[in-house]
Amino acid sequence: MTPNPTNNSLAGDIVVKFRVNGTLDFANYTYGIVIDTCGLGTPYPQALNTSLNSYSYAFFVGGSYGVALPQLVEYFVLPNSISAITSRNVMENSSLEQFTPNDNNLGNEFELIFKREELDNPLRVPNQLCPNIPLTTASATPVPTGSAGSAPTATAISTLAPGASPSPSPTATPYGQPTQSIQSNWAFNFFTIQPGNPPTILDSLGPNGANDTGYNSAIVNVNVSQDVPIFKATGGNQTTSIPAAQLSGGEIQNYP
Numbered sequence: 001m002t003p004n005p006t007n008n009s010l011a012g013d014i015v016v017k018f019r020v021n022g023t024l025d026f027a028n029y030t031y032g033i034v035i036d037t038c039g040l041g042t043p044y045p046q047a048l049n050t051s052l053n054s055y056s057y058a059f060f061v062g063g064s065y066g067v068a069l070p071q072l073v074e075y076f077v078l079p080n081s082i083s084a085i086t087s088r089n090v091m092e093n094s095s096l097e098q099f100t101p102n103d104n105n106l107g108n109e110f111e112l113i114f115k116r117e118e119l120d121n122p123l124r125v126p127n128q129l130c131p132n133i134p135l136t137t138a139s140a141t142p143v144p145t146g147s148a149g150s151a152p153t154a155t156a157i158s159t160l161a162p163g164a165s166p167s168p169s170p171t172a173t174p175y176g177q178p179t180q181s182i183q184s185n186w187a188f189n190f191f192t193i194q195p196g197n198p199p200t201i202l203d204s205l206g207p208n209g210a211n212d213t214g215y216n217s218a219i220v221n222v223n224v225s226q227d228v229p230i231f232k233a234t235g236g237n238q239t240t241s242i243p244a245a246q247l248s249g250g251e252i253q254n255y256p
Helices: none
Strands: 013-020 030-036 057-062 071-076 086-090 097-100 109-115 185-194 200-204 219-221 226-231 247-255
Touching: 013 030, 013 185, 057 109, 185 247, 219 226, 219 247
Parallel strands: none
Antiparallel strands: 013 109, 013 247, 030 057, 030 185, 057 071, 071 086, 097 109, 185 200, 185 219, 226 247
């Protein structure tokens, strides 16, 4: 096994296995892997109710995006902005990702492998979501503001899902600079989404599905080799009866 690094390096890979109860339906549903890399907490589907501050990145696959590669979205709040979160698509980079739509040959699980350096602020934007973490480059490209004026709820998620973000940017070269210790723990959540205008979140890993604001069990320390099994939390109010949209869990593996 590779020795655990001690310098918070972004070198290495993360493997995410995403599983539903039925057969994955990439034509009619979008599947999202949502990540907080700032140490602020788990991203929830009811984002407005949790201050929008746990969204850093998301990979979306299915729906209008097909299954060639997931669409990577970066979330940020521009300086001097208090509540308006902005999202922007990051151009796909096949050298940093590997996607297998049916990795277990059962039809209910896909696998995404991505290099952690891909989530090193690829758009080079000043980000008030991580105010204590400086940019790793001297300057940043100005980005047009995309307001999240409508409430990003389970039925109106605004910029938090594909189809609502501004035009894609040119391909951004990852810098792979060291992170700070606050960024060691990355929190994940999985969403299933009904495409539309606006899109509708149908389920998340939390016990209350699309309305959950308490799940906190998919956390990976990126400085340690880990294999974290992910289970859909039960005991709450399931918000969808569609097997292809019902999450069952998955797995997150971290390889420094």
